[in-house]
Structures are given as structure tokens and as C-alpha cells.
Amino acid sequence: MADDTKKLAADDTPQLDKGEKHEKLESGDDLAMAALSQASKGNVVSSDLDEAEASDQLATTLNSLQNLIEKYANQLTDISGKMKEKRQMLKNVFENDTKLSEVKDQLDTFSTQVKERRSQLQNEPQVTKLKVEIGELNESKKEIEESLSNYLVNYHQLTNSTSFDTSDGDQWDFSIKAKIKARKK
Numbered sequence: 185m186a187d188d189t190k191k192l193a194a195d196d197t198p199q200l201d202k203g204e205k206h207e208k209l210e211s212g213d214d215l216a217m218a219a220l221s222q223a224s225k226g227n228v229v230s231s232d233l234d235e236a237e238a239s240d241q242l243a244t245t246l247n248s249l250q251n252l253i254e255k256y257a258n259q260l261t262d263i264s265g266k267m268k269e270k271r272q273m274l275k276n277v278f279e280n281d282t283k284l285s286e287v288k289d290q291l292d293t294f295s296t297q298v299k300e301r302r303s304q305l306q307n308e309p310q311v312t313k314l315k316v317e318i319g320e321l322n323e324s325k326k327e328i329e330e331s332l333s334n335y336l337v338n339y340h341q342l343t344n345s346t347s348f349d350t351s352d353g354d355q356w357d358f359s360i361k362a363k364i365k366a367r368k369k
Contacts, residue, residue, distance in 0.1 A: 336360070 278284060305311055336358050339348060347357045 336348075337360060340346065340360055346359060347355045350356055
């Protein structure tokens with residue numbers, strides 16, 4: 185019996201008719217833009233409107249436009265003020281947080297310690313020796329690069345190729361680039 189009442193209740197539910205589609209009301213912005221476009225289409229007064237009506241219509245349009253401009257300018261000013269206030273509040277949250285201040289102090293202490301330790305290591309004999317060796321290797325690298333560049337330019341002039349064959353059968357590509365040097369005085 186309970187099943188029968190459920191079936192009846194489901195079958196007896198009235199369905200709503202589909203609603204009519206109504207036109208969308210125009211906003212104040214849309215009305216003002218329509219009036220402006222109509223006013224700008226032609227300054228020629230039609231035969232239906234006399235000059236006074238056209239003048240009144242233009243005055244109404246300009247007044248509506250000025251009101252819209254003032255409304256949006258005020259809204260923009262209000263929002264800008266609120267944003268400035270919220271940014272200041274956000275800044276204050278970070279500035280007034282004690283945990284953040286403590287961590288920043290620790291960071292400053294650690295940074296100072298890192299700088300001091302780095303300075304001490306710079307004076308170590310091992311570090312000095314490694315710096316000298318790196319400098320020597322850098323100088324050798326530059327000399328080899330310069331020689332290799334000259335050889336590759338000569339190879340390119342002879343073969344007009346930008347690759348060369350290696351002794352193990354591979355090909356090695358290279359590029360030619362020009363570099364300007366400082367003027368001789």
C-alpha cells in the first residue's frame with residue numbers, strides 16, 4: 185500500500201508550464217550609450233523634432249552621461265581607497281608578527297655568521313691554492329679556445345663546412361662567429 189501512495193504522489197505532481205521569455209531591461213549604461221550614439225549619428229534635426237526638443241534631448245543625454253561618469257569615478261575612488269587601506273593592513277600584519285620578527289633576526293644573525301665564515305675560508309691556504317690553480321686553468325682554456333677558433337676558421341675557409349670528422353668516425357659541428365676588439369689607439 186505504501187508503494188501505491190508513492191506512485192500516486194509522483195504521478196500527481198503538477199508540472200509547471202515553460203515560462204515566457206521576457207526582454208532584458210536595459211541598464212543605465214546601455215541607455216546612455218544608446219542616447220549618445222543616436223545623438224552622434226547626425227546633428228541634422230529631423231522633421232518630427234523641432235530644435236527645442238533636440239536640444240532638450242541632447243541636454244538630457246549629456247546630463248545622464250555626466251551622472252554616469254561621476255558615479256563610476258566615485259566608485260573608482262572608493263575602491264582605490266579601500267585597496268590602499270587593505271594593503272596597509274596586510275603590511276601591518278607582517279610587520280607586527282612576532283614570530284616573523286624573530287625569524288628575521290635569526291636570519292640576520294645567520295647571514296652575518298655565513299659572511300664571517302666565508303671570509304675566514306678565503307684566507308685559508310688551501311682556498312688560495314685552488315684559486316690560483318683555477319686561474320691558471322682558465323688562462324690555458326682561453327689560449328686553447330683562441331687557437332682552436334683560428335684552426336676552425338682556416339678549416340672553414342678551406343672546406344666551407346661547419347663540421348669536421350673525428351678520428352673515431354664521428355662528426356663534430358662548430359659555428360663561426362665574429363667578435364670585435366677594442367680600437368687601437
